Amino acid sequence: xxxxxxxSEQLQTAYADMVEWRRYLHRHPELxxxxxxxxxxxxxKLRSFGCxxxxxxxxxxxxxxxxxxxxxxxxxxxxxxxxxxxxxAKSCDYASTVPGVMHACGHDAHTATMLGIVRSYAVNRSxxxxxxxxxxxxxxxxxxxxxxxxxKDGVLDGVDAIYGVHLWTPLPYGKVxxxxxxxxxxxxxxxxxxxxxxGHGGLPHQTIDAVVVGASLVQxxxxxxxxxxxxxxxxxxxxxxxxxxxxxxxxxxxxVLHGTVRTFRHEVRAGIRTRMExxxxxxxxxxxxxxxxxxxxxxxxVVNDAGEAERFDSVAKHLFGDEAVQHSGLIMAGEDFSYxxxxxxxxxxxxxxxxxxxxxxxxHHHPRFDIDERAMxxxxxxxxxxxxxxxxxxxPSDE
Numbered sequence: 159x160x161x162x163x164x165x166s167e168q169l170q171t172a173y174a175d176m177v178e179w180r181r182y183l184h185r186h187p188e189l190x191x192x193x194x195x196x197x198x199x200x201x202x203k204l205r206s207f208g209c210x211x212x213x214x215x216x217x218x219x220x221x222x223x224x225x226x227x228x229x230x231x232x233x234x235x236x237x238x239x240x241x242x243x244x245x246x247a248k249s250c251d252y253a254s255t256v257p258g259v260m261h262a263c264g265h266d267a268h269t270a271t272m273l274g275i276v277r278s279y280a281v282n283r284s285x286x287x288x289x290x291x292x293x294x295x296x297x298x299x300x301x302x303x304x305x306x307x308x309x310k311d312g313v314l315d316g317v318d319a320i321y322g323v324h325l326w327t328p329l330p331y332g333k334v335x336x337x338x339x340x341x342x343x344x345x346x347x348x349x350x351x352x353x354x355x356x357g358h359g360g361l362p363h364q365t366i367d368a369v370v371v372g373a374s375l376v377q378x379x380x381x382x383x384x385x386x387x388x389x390x391x392x393x394x395x396x397x398x399x400x401x402x403x404x405x406x407x408x409x410x411x412x413x414v415l416h417g418t419v420r421t422f423r424h425e426v427r428a429g430i431r432t433r434m435e436x437x438x439x440x441x442x443x444x445x446x447x448x449x450x451x452x453x454x455x456x457x458x459x460v461v462n463d464a465g466e467a468e469r470f471d472s473v474a475k476h477l478f479g480d481e482a483v484q485h486s487g488l489i490m491a492g493e494d495f496s497y498x499x500x501x502x503x504x505x506x507x508x509x510x511x512x513x514x515x516x517x518x519x520x521x522h523h524h525p526r527f528d529i530d531e532r533a534m535x536x537x538x539x540x541x542x543x544x545x546x547x548x549x550x551x552x553x554p555s556d557e
Contacts, residue, residue: 164554165278165282165538165539165542165554166539168278168281168282169274169275169278169535169538169539170535172274172277172278173274173532173534173535175274176270176271176273176274176531176534176535176538177270177531177534179203179269179270179273179274180266180267180269180270180531180534181251181252181266182199182252183196183199183239183261183266183269183270184252184253184254184260184261184266185252185253185254185255186254186255186256187241187242187254187256187259187260187261187266188240188241188256188259189240189241189242189243189259189300190240190241190296190297190298190299190300190304191217191218191240191296191297191300191304192218193217193218193239193240193296193297194218196218196239196240196269197213197214197218197219197220197239197294197296198213200220200239200269200273200294201213201220203273204220204222204273204276204292207222207276207277207280208224208280209222209223209224209276209280209292210222210223210224215307215308215311215313216295216296216304216305216306216307216308216309216310216311216313217296217297217304217307217308218239218296218297218304219293219294219295219296219304219307219308219311219313220239220294221291221292221293221294221308221313222276222291222292222294223289223290223291223292224276224279224280224283224289224290224292225283225288225289225290226283226284226285226286226287226288226289226290227283227284228286228287228288229287229288230286230287230288230289230549230550231287231288231289231318231319231548231549232288232289232290232291232316232317232318233288233289233290233291233317233318233319233320233321233545233548233549234290234291234292234293234313234314234317234319234320234321234498234502234504235272235275235290235291235292235293235320235321235322235541235545236292236293236294236295236320236321236322236495236498237265237268237269237271237272237292237293237294237295237322238265238268238269238294238295238296238298238299238304239265239268239269239294239295239296240265240296240297240298240299240300240304241254241259241260241261241262241263241265241266241299242259242260242261242262242263242299242523243258243259244258244259244260244262244523244524244525245257245258245260245525246260246262246525247525247526248525248526248528250528260525260527261527262522262523262524262525262527263299263522263523263527264324264325264326264327264511264522264527264529265298265299267325267511267529267531267533267534267537268323268324268325268537269294270534271323271325271534271537271538271541272292272294272541274534274538275292275538275541275542276292278538278542279542286546286549286550287549287550288549289316290545291313291317293308293313295308298493298494298495301347301454301456301457301494303457303494303497304494305457305494305495305496305497305498306494306497309497309498309501314498314501314502317502318502318503318548319466319502319503319504319545319548320498320499320502320503320504321466321504321505321506321507321541321544321545322495322498322504322506322507322541323506323507323508323509323537323540323541324493324506324507324508324509325508325509325511325529325533325534325537326508326509326510326511326512326522327511327512327518327519327520327521327522327527327529328512328521329484329508329509329510329511329512330510330512330513331510331511331512331513331518331530331532331533331536332478332482332510332536333482333483333484333510334474334478334482334483334484334507334508334509334510334536334540335483335484335485335486335507335508335510336462336467336470336471336485336486336505336506336507336508337462337467337485337486337487337488338462338463338464338465338466338467338468339461339462339464339467340422340423340459340460340461340488341459341460341461341462341486341488341489341506342459342460342488342489342490342491342492342493342496342506343392343394343420343421343422343459343460343488343489343490343491343492344420344421344422344427344455344456344457344458344459344492344496345418345419345420345456345457345491345492346418346419346420346421346427346431346453346454346455346456347416347417347418347419347453347454347456348416348417348418348419348434348451348452348453348454349414349415349416349451349452350372350375350414350415350417350438350449350450350451350452351412351413351414351449351450351452352368352371352372352375352402352412352413352414352415352447352448352449353368353411353412353447353448353449354366354367354368354371354409354410354411354412354413354445354447354448355411356368356408356409356410356411356412357408357409358407358408358409359406359407359408359409360407362409365409365411366411366445366446366447367409367410367445368402368403368409368410368411368412368413368447369402369403369409369410369413370445371413371441371442371445371447371449372400372402372413372415374441374444374445375397375415375437375438375441375449376397376400376415378437378441379395379397379417379434379437380395380397382395382430382433382434382437383395383430386429386430386433387426387429387430388426391421391422391423391426392420392421392422392488392490393419393420393421393422393426393430394418394419394420394421394490395417395418395419395430395434396417396418396419396420397415397416397417398416398417398418399414399415399416399417400413400414400415401413401414401415401416402414419431419434420490420492421459422459422488423459427455431453434451434453435451435453438450438451456492457492457493457494457496457497458496458497458500459492459496460492460493460495460496460499460506461496461499461500462499462504462505462506463499463503463504463505465503466503466504466505466544466548467505469505469544469547469548470505470507470540470544471483471485472547472553473540473543473544473547473553473554474507474540474543476543476553476554477539477540477543477554478536486508491522493506505544507540507544509533509536509537509540510533510536511529511530511533512529512530513530516528516530518530539554542554
């Protein structure tokens, strides 16, 4: 099949709708596992495009499917739909109207991009082969996430390949990036609770100071990466919160530490956990305190299929030019797209959405987070491009 379909012009025409959809979603965010209205709104749009639609997939997930006029593979594309528990601090007409909730990671734009893609496929069925399955996934932001429940509900049945993008403000608008193999880290969380013996600040010998115990834990945990992990293996152990005490002249009886572990290899992940358990046990014995460790494994690392990453590289250079395509470094953020990639060959890709000129300079999960909305067009072209190259073996038309 010679690929003559060029979605670029059609997507450009649809750009105003994509912006409108994105801004509607930005005004009306919903938290992970609570995306009821978002899911219903997406389903209504998809049915208006003539899709077969399943709602309530894996919770509030929505799946749409279209078939072309010729036989071919089933290619899945995925967008996430949930927001974060953050107060929107932007001053714009599309700021969140929901107190304490906002789209601070671009999932609103991912959803709007996918809707534009679906409509483009729907009106061009004679131009492509096989089946396209569009996954609108809930709860990416909160473990255990929405990917696994959707997989259990059969969204990958019969799928030959899967692709996803993340609009990424650390990457300038106009650039795209990915890599084969490990790409994004496995993000684990932990909570350590210290119980000592409180008392008078002037009589420390009668106490077991939870602050001192907690401080010793922080110091010891910071040696794990530097002294117990092979320097060639990227890893992070961070204590991000330390809560203890209420005033300066009382020795705290209790301390709570919260943190995260980021790794790429299972052996490193398991080794860090084991080392943490040992440290907790011995520091408890050293001070005579009681210490509990609650270690919670998050998503596995995102590992792109090597061949699909090569496909990304070729298609992206064809669409955007060699200078626009970057080989990404390892990213310590996590993504439950990893569960799809454990089962089906595919590739997760970053599309640059940062631009100082429009205020898109804040990091993801920041109260003033925003994007250069033009990045949605690049994301749509890229996803269609890799899907069609997988289905037909031909580059997207740029006529």
